[in-house]
Structures are given as structure tokens and as C-alpha cells.
Amino acid sequence: MHIVVCVKQVPDTSVVKLDPVTNTLDRSSAPSIINPYDAHAVEEAVRLKKKYGGKVTIVSMGPPMATAVIKKSIELGADEGVLISDRAFAGSDTLATSYALTQAINKIAEKEPVDLIFAGKQAIDGDTAQVGPGIARRMNIPVLAQVDKVESYSQDNNVIRVRRKLEDGHEIVESKLPCLITVEKEINELTYSPLTNMIKAARYEPVIWTTNDIEVDRSQLGLKGSPTVVGKIFAPPKQSGGEKIEGTAQEVVDIVMDKLINVHGLFAKEGV
Amino acid sequence: MAEKFDVIIVGAGPAGSAAANVLAKAGLKVIMIERGEYPGAKNVMGGVLYRHQLQEIIPDFLDEAPLQRPIVEQRFWMLDENSAFQFGHKDLSWAKPPHNNFTVFRAQFDQWFAKKAVEQGALLVNETVVTEAIVEDGRVIGVRTDRPDGDIYADIVILADGVNSLLAKQLGFHKELKTSEVALATMQVINLPAEKIEDRFNLEPNQGATIEVFGDSTKGMVGTGFIYTNKDSISIGTGTLLSDLVKNNVRPHELLETFKQHPMVRKLIEGGEPKEYLAHLIPEGGYHSIPKLVGHGVMVVGDAAQLVNGIHREGSNLAMASGKLAAETAIMAKEVNDFSENVLDTYRIKLMESFVGQDLKKYKDATHMMAKQPQYFNEYLPLLNRAASEMFTVDGTSKWDKQKKIIGMVQERGMFKTAIDLYRMWKVMK
Ligand SMILES: Cc1cc2nc3c(=O)[nH]c(=O)nc-3n(C[C@H](O)[C@H](O)[C@H](O)COP(=O)(O)OP(=O)(O)OC[C@H]3O[C@@H](n4cnc5c(N)ncnc54)[C@H](O)[C@@H]3O)c2cc1C
Ligand SMILES: Cc1cc2nc3c(=O)[nH]c(=O)nc-3n(C[C@H](O)[C@H](O)[C@H](O)COP(=O)(O)OP(=O)(O)OC[C@H]3O[C@@H](n4cnc5c(N)ncnc54)[C@H](O)[C@@H]3O)c2cc1C
Numbered sequence: 059m060h061i062v063v064c065v066k067q068v069p070d071t072s073v074v075k076l077d078p079v080t081n082t083l084d085r086s087s088a089p090s091i092i093n094p095y096d097a098h099a100v101e102e103a104v105r106l107k108k109k110y111g112g113k114v115t116i117v118s119m120g121p122p123m124a125t126a127v128i129k130k131s132i133e134l135g136a137d138e139g140v141l142i143s144d145r146a147f148a149g150s151d152t153l154a155t156s157y158a159l160t161q162a163i164n165k166i167a168e169k170e171p172v173d174l175i176f177a178g179k180q181a182i183d184g185d186t187a188q189v190g191p192g193i194a195r196r197m198n199i200p201v202l203a204q205v206d207k208v209e210s211y212s213q214d215n216n217v218i219r220v221r222r223k224l225e226d227g228h229e230i231v232e233s234k235l236p237c238l239i240t241v242e243k244e245i246n247e248l249t250y251s252p253l254t255n256m257i258k259a260a261r262y263e264p265v266i267w268t269t270n271d272i273e274v275d276r277s278q279l280g281l282k283g284s285p286t287v288v289g290k291i292f293a294p295p296k297q298s299g300g301e302k303i304e305g306t307a308q309e310v311v312d313i314v315m316d317k318l319i320n321v322h323g324l325f326a327k328e329g330v
Numbered sequence: 331m332a333e334k335f336d337v338i339i340v341g342a343g344p345a346g347s348a349a350a351n352v353l354a355k356a357g358l359k360v361i362m363i364e365r366g367e368y369p370g371a372k373n374v375m376g377g378v379l380y381r382h383q384l385q386e387i388i389p390d391f392l393d394e395a396p397l398q399r400p401i402v403e404q405r406f407w408m409l410d411e412n413s414a415f416q417f418g419h420k421d422l423s424w425a426k427p428p429h430n431n432f433t434v435f436r437a438q439f440d441q442w443f444a445k446k447a448v449e450q451g452a453l454l455v456n457e458t459v460v461t462e463a464i465v466e467d468g469r470v471i472g473v474r475t476d477r478p479d480g481d482i483y484a485d486i487v488i489l490a491d492g493v494n495s496l497l498a499k500q501l502g503f504h505k506e507l508k509t510s511e512v513a514l515a516t517m518q519v520i521n522l523p524a525e526k527i528e529d530r531f532n533l534e535p536n537q538g539a540t541i542e543v544f545g546d547s548t549k550g551m552v553g554t555g556f557i558y559t560n561k562d563s564i565s566i567g568t569g570t571l572l573s574d575l576v577k578n579n580v581r582p583h584e585l586l587e588t589f590k591q592h593p594m595v596r597k598l599i600e601g602g603e604p605k606e607y608l609a610h611l612i613p614e615g616g617y618h619s620i621p622k623l624v625g626h627g628v629m630v631v632g633d634a635a636q637l638v639n640g641i642h643r644e645g646s647n648l649a650m651a652s653g654k655l656a657a658e659t660a661i662m663a664k665e666v667n668d669f670s671e672n673v674l675d676t677y678r679i680k681l682m683e684s685f686v687g688q689d690l691k692k693y694k695d696a697t698h699m700m701a702k703q704p705q706y707f708n709e710y711l712p713l714l715n716r717a718a719s720e721m722f723t724v725d726g727t728s729k730w731d732k733q734k735k736i737i738g739m740v741q742e743r744g745m746f747k748t749a750i751d752l753y754r755m756w757k758v759m760k
Contacts (some may be wrong), residue, residue, distance in 0.1 A: 252478040253458065257333060257361070260453040 059112035059235075060170050061103040062163055064177040064190065065096040065131055065139075067124040071182045076293055092127040095178025097134060099241045101248050102208060103176050104135035110213060113137045113170070117162050119147055119155060125264040132259035133251045140166065144268040146279045151286035152184070154279055156192025161272045163193065174218070175238040179204050187240070194238035202233055206242040335359045337660050338473055338484040340460045340497060342369035344646045345632025346490030347443040348653030349660075351387050354450035356661045361453040361482070362444065363460050363475060370440025373492075374610035375646060376517065376556050376565055378540060379434045383650040388446055396442050398433040398560040399538025400424060403531075407594065409546040409555075410715035414594050418541075425537050433538050433558050433565070435519075463487060463497050469626035469669075470501070485669045486660050487628045490653060493611045495634035503630060504621030509573035510701055511615030513553055513640070516582040517567025518590075519560070520602035527559050530598050542643065545711035546592065551578060551704075555589050556643070557598060564599055566590060569612055571701055582609065612645065613638045617694035623681065624674040629656040637686055641693045641759070648686045655680045696758040705751060713739060 067090050074088035103114045116131045116139035118124050128139030142162045150158065163172060175197075177190030187203070194201035207221040209230060222229045223242050269276070277283060303313050318324040337353050339346045342364035353360040366372050378401065384391050402425045405418035424430040448454050464472040464481060472483035489497050493512065498504055524535065531539045543555035553570035568585045575582060589595060613619065613636040620637070623630050631637075632649035639648060659677035663669050681687050700706050717736045721729075740748050 250477060253455070253475055253480045253482065254333075256455045256458060256477065257453060257482075260361075260455050 059106060059110050059173045061106060061112065061114050061174045061176060062166060062172050063096065063099050063103050063114060063116050063131065063136065064159055064175070064193065065100065065116050065118045065127050066093045066178070066181050066189075067091070067118065067120045067127045068093045068181055068183045090123065090126065092130045093178050093181045093183075095180060095182075095241060095243060096127075097130070097248060098243050098245050099176040099178050099239075100131045100134045100136055101246050102241060103174075105246065106174070106208070106211065107135075110211065112173070115139065115166055115172075117142070117159060117166065119143070119150075119158055119162070122266065125266070128264040129259045129262055132262045133255050134248070135251070135255055139262075139264045140267055141264050142267045142272065146269050146274075146276060149281035149284060150279065151284035152186050152188040152192055153285060154283035156189050156196060157278045157283060158272075158274065159189065160193050160196040161274050162267060163197070165267070165272045173216075173235045175199075175236070177238065177240045179240045179242055190238060190240040197236075197238070200233045200237040201240070202231060202237060203240045204242055205239050206244045208239075208245070332472075332479070332481045332483055334472075335361050335482065335484040336664060337361075337486045337488060337657075338363065338482060339488045339490055340473060341489070341491040341632075341634070342366075342444045342454060342456075343373055343440060343490060343492060343632060343649065344443065345634070345649035345653040346488070347440065347447050348383075348387055348650040349488050349490060349631060349657040350444070350447035350452040350454075350653075351450060352654050352657035353660060354447050354452035356657075357451070358661065358664060360447075360451075361455065361484075362447065363458050363473065364444070364454065364456050365459040366456060368441050368456055369444040369454070370437040373436040373440055374515070374517065374608045375434070375436045376540075376558050376567060376643065377434055377436055377646065378431050378558065378643065379439065380431045380644065380647040381429055383647040383654070385428070387650060387654060388443075392427060392429070394442070396434065396438040398435065399533075399536060400429040401431050401433065401540055402533070402537045403539040405539065405541045407541060407543045407545075408711045408714050409543050409592070409594060410712045411546055412593065413715045413719055414543075415711075415714050415718045425534070433540075433560050435560070460491070460497065462500055463489075463628065465501070470628040473497075485627065486663065486674070488653075488656050488660070489628065489630045489634050490632050490649075491634050493613050493633040493636075495630065498621055498630050498634055501625060501628065503623075503625070504619075504636075507613075507619075508615075509576055510571060510698075511613065511619045511636070512572050513569040513612045513614045514572050514575060514582050514609065515567055515569030515612050516586045516607070516609040517556075517565055518586065518604055518608070519563050519565050519606040520599050521563045521605045522599065522602040524562050526601070527562075527564065531559055533559070543589075543595075545707060545715075551575070551580070551707060554643070555595075557595065563605060564602060566595070566599060567608075571614060571697075572611075573701065583607075612640070614640045614697050616640065616697055617690040618698070620690070623678045624671055626671045627669045627674075629659065629674055629677050631656045637690070639689050639693065641696055642689070644689075648689075651684060651686050652681055655684065692760075693758065699754060699758050703751065703754070706755065709743065710751070713743065 069085050069088040070091045075084045077084045107114050114136040116128050116136050119142045122143055125141050147158055180187035191201045202220050204223045205220045206223045209219040211218045216235045217232050219232045303310050336358040337360045339350055339362045342362045350360055350362050403420035408415040444454055459476045460473045461476050462474045463470045470487050474481050538559040541557040551570045551574035555568045558565045568589050613633055615636055631652040637648040637652055638645040656677045663673045720732050720735055
């Protein structure tokens with residue numbers, strides 16, 4: 059089974075600061091890390107490889123320093139990795155990003171057909187959760203999003219069964235391969251990498267492809283290929299107000315009901 | 331099967347990376363194992379980096395090393411509660427290449443220095459703790475790490491794992507460090523705009539100053555305070571023998587806070603924004619604390635070998651010099667394919683002949699003497715301040731009378747006792 063995992067380098071948003079004037083992320087304030095969801099995607103791919111044989115290839119788009127997340131993925135057990143990096147990609151929104159990644163995956167598939175693609179549920183900086191599904195749509199394969207468990211895989215009929223996390227429960231679905239899976243963090247616990255992987259990663263030199271290496275329509279890349287318009291970026295307003303209601307259960311309920319009905323006008327619509 | 335290397339280096343601080351640079355350049359198969367997220371992640375230094383040893387390893391470091399400011403002025407303060415006796419030296423030729431020394435941030439410098447070794451072909455594995463040396467028939471043949479499949483092997487293991495070298499301890503090279511052999515240093519990096527720094531320290535852009543402070547900075551205990559200028563920040567810290575901290579029941583961060591509040595210091599850092607708080611041990615035992623340095627298949631370098639010259643706040647340069655000498659010895663051992671203690675002992679001999687061994691020998695009794703004789707820090711420094719105050723206060727008293735008064739102050743302490751102390755000081759410093 060040849061599995062491709064999409065891995066993004068992101069600023070560690072748990073420590074990143076927001077520039078109070080421009081309201082943009084001050085990227086220099088945070089170290090760059092592998093998107094946490096993507097690390098779990100790599101882990102899951104490596105586990106499947108161990109069980110069913112095959113190979114795990116990483117693909118990432120970003121500046122040259124993003125080779126660090128490919129090395130990190132090798133530590134986690136991936137076999138190879140490609141970074142696509144070119145000025146032409148700069149400023150890409152999710153549409154352009156998924157296009158560039160799709161073209162890279164197509165090129166990877168030329169050498170060795172791809173059976174399964176993994177992506178994170180979302181990137182912790184952009185947070186759109188669109189790139190995975192975008193790639194699936196472009197490749198015309200099914201997408202299984204927000205997967206928190208791979209239930210089984212049948213080699214005989216080439217079908218994977220997974221559990222999707224929904225807002226109010228779970229959904230178990232099956233798909234024929236090839237398909238694309240986006241993962242939740244709960245899908246697995248990261249393994250503490252063996253020393254051999256660490257040494258392999260220390261030696262590993264990721265392949266870097268530019269627009270000369272993959273077939274692309276330049277008008278679909280970077281700012282040109284990005285219809286997204288950023289209207290405004292702002293920090294969510296701090297919640298204010300609120301009051302604490304104390305008393306016995308009965309008293310508290312009475313006060314709350316009174317507020318809902320008489321102060322906020324619940325059921326007060328005319329004719330009700 | 332676990333992989334075998336020519337040399338495994340434990341720790342990617344200045345000592346380890348110096349060794350790795352030299353070994354990789356000579357074409358040896360070398361791997362550095364570092365427990366930090368990256369080299370320097372948790373490493374601490376004031377920190378003044380000296381040019382000479384670095385240049386020997388990376389001749390064109392000036393073009394690319396992450397340096398803060400070249401130092402043009404070194405000041406010394408003998409601090410009392412409300413006064414400081416000051417002296418110093420400023421040399422503007424140090425503002426020009428090749429410079430003399432520089433302030434650096436270790437988190438940046440160590441990363442760069444290790445990267446240079448990687449460019450030469452060394453391997454670097456981070457986030458991995460070496461838990462023990464693998465010993466077979468009395469020879470060190472590799473190391474065990476905390477990772478699954480975590481053993482690797484090598485002809486030689488270089489221990490560059492810093493002041494509290496657990497591995498040197500495991501091998502029985504040294505005992506548990508005594509509290510009188512290490513100083514605990516705490517420091518803070520305080521952000522301050524470059525222009526403010528240049529105004530307050532009388533500097534041009536891209537010039538730096540250092541202030542070493544004795545006396546009230548450590549409340550009379552053996553130790554020093556320091557104030558160093560970076561590009562847009564000031565590093566300020568205090569370091570005191572652990573035994574003194576314990577004896578006087580002082581908390582290190584309180585000492586630093588008091589130092590920052592001292593009237594001589596406050597104005598220098600006023601308005602700054604604290605950015606980082608760091609603490610680390612410094613080996614202060616000097617010559618007498620140097621452990622066994624070599625064994626079959628193993629050499630100890632840098633802080634792990636307690637190679638710090640506390641009197642001149644030199645450590646990183648001794649670390650690099652020792653790393654380089656150990657690497658050169660390893661290259662020679664590889665040529666003759668003999669990794670026995672006998673052959674590796676070349677490292678010890680070369681180290682002791684070099685400035686490292688010579689300087690440590692010169693001051694071999696200094697720290698011990700000062701620890702045993704607290705009067706240097708808690709009596710003479712105030713005395714010096716009182717004497718200077720007396721001399722420089724213009725109040726109609728003749729200079730003759732002032733001299734008499736000062737001699738009187740010394741006599742209060744006892745002429746004879748003072749003479750003995752001066753002689754003792756001279757003896758350990760000569
Ligand atoms: C409103 C808005 C404005 C933006 N403006 C700009 C801009 O002006 N300039 C600019 O450079 N960026 C901009 N971005 C960022 C950029 O569009 C996105 O970061 C990028 O397209 C990926 O989307 P995402 O981060 O939401 O990823 P998601 O869709 O949340 O990521 C899901 C998964 O897709 C995969 N993936 C995503 N990105 C990559 C990648 N690069 N390489 C490999 N795999 C990947 C990963 O597996 C990831 O877990 C903007 C984003 C938003 C939301
Ligand atoms: C506050 C302070 C100020 C100082 N100021 C100066 C100064 O101005 N100038 C100067 O020259 N010196 C100064 N020094 C001294 C200087 O920092 C040290 O002498 C120098 O760092 C020694 O280098 P090293 O490589 O031997 O050890 P370290 O720099 O301590 O490096 C040891 C490395 O080994 C790693 N390690 C440890 N154990 C393991 C393990 N088991 N497995 C894997 N990795 C491990 C550590 O993470 C670390 O990266 C100062 C020290 C302090 C604390």
C-alpha cells in the first residue's frame with residue numbers, strides 16, 4: 059500500500075503572539091512545528107504500512123525551512139518526503155494550496171500509484187479544514203473527513219472502514235481505495251520514535267520540487283490562483299458581563315426562568 | 331543491527347560541537363546526541379564568547395555566526411551598598427574585525443555551531459537522552475539512549491554532557507559534585523531598545539560592554555554579578571557558590587532581584603521588559619575538581635570535565651579548546667586503530683599543556699581560598715569603597731589626613747591580618 063501524507067509546517071499557535079496593532083500573527087514569536095494533526099496522520103500511515111506493507115511518502119508545501127517537518131515525519135517512520143517550494147506558491151489560499159499539492163501527488167503517483175492519502179483535519183494556523191477535501195475533489199476520489207479511528211482494512215476487496223467523529227456521535231463508513239482521509243488527534247498516540255528512525259531522519263535530505271519539476275498551470279498558483287479575499291482579521295472580543303447566580307437549586311432555577319421569560323422575553327413573541 | 335560510528339559525542343554544547351566540527355571535517359563518521367529540542371535549547375551563558383578558540387575551528391565565523399555585540403569595554407565594579415569602586419578597560423580597536431569577544435545567545439549560537447558540524451557531515455540527533463555508557467571488558471563501546479532500539483556503538487565516546495555529567499559519574503570518573511564546587515547562576519534577559527543601551531553604556535551602535543560586579547551583588551558571598559549588553563537587550567545575572575547559598579539560606583532569584591534594585595544597577599535596566607529567565611550550574615572547583623579525563627574508548631570535555639576559569643569567567647572557550655583536542659586525539663587514534671586509555675591519554679597531556687590546564691593550575695586555590703576566607707567579599711570590598719569615598723570626598727581635610735584615616739580603617743581590621751590576606755590573595759592569583 060502506497061500512502062501519501064500531506065504535512066504542513068505551522069507556527070506553534072499555543073505560544074504565538076498576536077500583533078495588537080495589525081491583528082496579524084507575529085510569526086517570529088513562535089517556533090515552527092509540524093501541524094499536530096498531521097503528525098497523527100503520519101503515525102496512522104506508518105501503522106498501516108507496518109501491518110499491510112508498502113510505503114509512506116510525505117508531501118509538504120512551504121518555504122525551504124519546511125524541510126524540517128519532512129525530517130520530523132521520517133522520525134515518525136515515513137520513508138520519503140518531497141517539499142514543493144517555489145516563489146510562485148507564495149500567497150496561496152486553500153484553493154491554490156490544494157491545487158499545488160494535487161499536482162505534486164500526481165507526480166509522486168507517476169512513479170508509484172498512490173492507494174491512500176492522509177491529511178490532518180485542519181491546520182492550527184489557517185484552521186479552514188479545506189485543503190484535504192480540496193485535494194480529494196481535484197483527484198476525484200472519496201474523502202473521509204474527521205476520522206478518529208481506522209476500524210479495518212480488507213486487502214481482498216481493497217476497502218477501508220473508518221470511524222468519523224461527528225458533533226453528536228460517530229459514524230462508521232467504508233470506502234474503496236484510493237481515497238483521502240483527514241484525521242483527528244484522537245486517532246492514535248504518537249510513538250516515541252526509535253533511535254534508528256532518529257538517525258535516518260538526521261541523514262535524510264528531503265527532495266525539493268519547484269514549478270519546474272511538477273506540471274502546473276501558473277494561473278492557478280499563489281496570489282493569482284487565490285480568490286480568497288481577507289476582509290478583516292481581528293482578535294475575538296473578550297467576553298464581558300455575566301453574573302453568578304447563587305442559592306439552592308430551586309432558587310437558582312426560579313431566577314434563571316424569570317430572567318429568560320421576563321427579562322429576555324422568551325415565548326414573548328406575539329401570537330404565541 | 332545497531333549502527334557503529336567512529337565517534338559518538340554526548341551533548342551538543344560548545345564542547346561537543348567543537349569536537350564534531352573537527353572530526354567531521356577530518357572525514358570521521360560522527361554522531362552527536364543531544365537531549366534538548368535543539369542544541370542550546372536549555373543552555374545558559376552570560377554570555378561572552380571568545381573569538382580565538384572559535385576561529386581556530388570555524389575560520390570565517392564572523393560572516394555567519396549569530397553574534398550580538400562585539401565587546402569594546404570591560405568594566406569591573408567593587409560594589410558596596412551605596413557605592414562602587416570601578417575600573418575598566420575600553421579599546422576601540424575591538425570594535426573592528428577581528429574583534430576580541432562577543433555577547434551571544436546560547437540558544438542561537440549552539441544551534442548554529444552544531445549546524446556547522448552537520449554541514450561538515452556530522453549527524454545530529456536531538457530530543458534524545460543518553461542514559462548510560464555501554465561498557466564491555468572495561469572499555470566504553472557505545473551508549474544507551476532512552477529511545478526504543480536505543481543502543482549505538484562507536485570506537486570512541488566523547489562525553490560533552492555539561493557540568494553535572496551523569497555519564498562521567500556512572501563511569502566512576504568523578505564523585506557527586508560538592509556544593510562548594512559549583513556555583514548556581516541565575517540570569518535574566520531584559521529587552522531594551524538599542525539606542526537606550528548605547529546611551530546608558532556610552533557605546534556606538536554594534537559595540538558592547540560588560541560589567542563584572544563583585545561584592546554587594548552577591549551579598550558578600552563568593553560569586554559575581556554581571557551585566558552584558560546584547561543588541562536589543564541586557565543580560566543580567568548573579569552567580570554564587572551553591573554551598574554559600576545553602577549556608578546563608580539565600581534564594582538565588584531573590585539575590586538577582588536585589589541586585590537589579592541596587593542603585594548602581596537600577597538605572598541601567600530601567601524601563602526594560604523581562605524576556606527570559608534562566609538558571610544553570612557553573613563548575614567552580616577548578617583544577618582540583620578536574621575528574622579522570624580519559625578511559626578505554628572515552629574522553630571527557632568541557633564543563634563535564636569541570637573546565638571553567640571562574641576568575642576570568644571563561645568556560646565556553648575552554649569547552650571548545652578541549653573538544654578540539656579530544657577530536658584531534660580521536661583522529662590520531664583512528665589512524666593507529668587503537669582506542670585504549672594509553673593512546674587517548676594524549677588528550678589529557680595536550681590539554682594540561684595548553685592554556686586550559688595552565689590557567690586552571692594558576693588559579694587552582696583561588697575559589698577554595700575565597701570560600702574559606704569570606705572577608706575578601708564581605709570586608710575588603712566595603713573597605714575599599716569606604717577608602718575610595720574618603721579619598722575622593724572633598725571636605726577640607728588634607729590628603730595626608732585622609733591617607734591616615736584610610737590606614738586607620740585598615741588598622742581597625744588589623745594591619746597584620748590584612749597583610750596576610752593580601753599575601754594569600756597574591757599567592758592564589760600570581
Ligand atoms: C482568511 C485567510 C487568508 C489567508 N491569506 C493568506 C495569504 O495572504 N498568504 C498566505 O500565504 N497564506 C494565507 N492564508 C493561509 C493559507 O491560505 C492556508 O494556510 C493554506 O491554504 C492551508 O489552509 P489551512 O491552513 O486552513 O489548512 P487546512 O485546510 O486547515 O489543513 C488541512 C490539512 O491539509 C494539509 N495541508 C494544508 N496546507 C498544507 C501545506 N502547505 N502542505 C502540505 N499539506 C498541507 C495538512 O494535512 C493539513 O492538516 C490565509 C488563510 C485564511 C484562512
Ligand atoms: C550564567 C552563566 C554565565 C556564563 N557566562 C560565561 C561567559 O560569559 N563566558 C564563557 O565563556 N562561559 C560562561 N559560562 C560557562 C559556559 O556556559 C560553559 O562553560 C559552557 O557552556 C560549557 O560548554 P559544554 O559544551 O561543556 O557544556 P554545556 O554548554 O552545558 O552543554 C552540554 C550539552 O549536553 C547536553 N546533555 C547533557 N546531558 C545529556 C545526556 N545525558 N544526553 C544527551 N545530551 C545531554 C545538554 O543538553 C547540553 O546541550 C557561563 C555559565 C553560566 C551558567
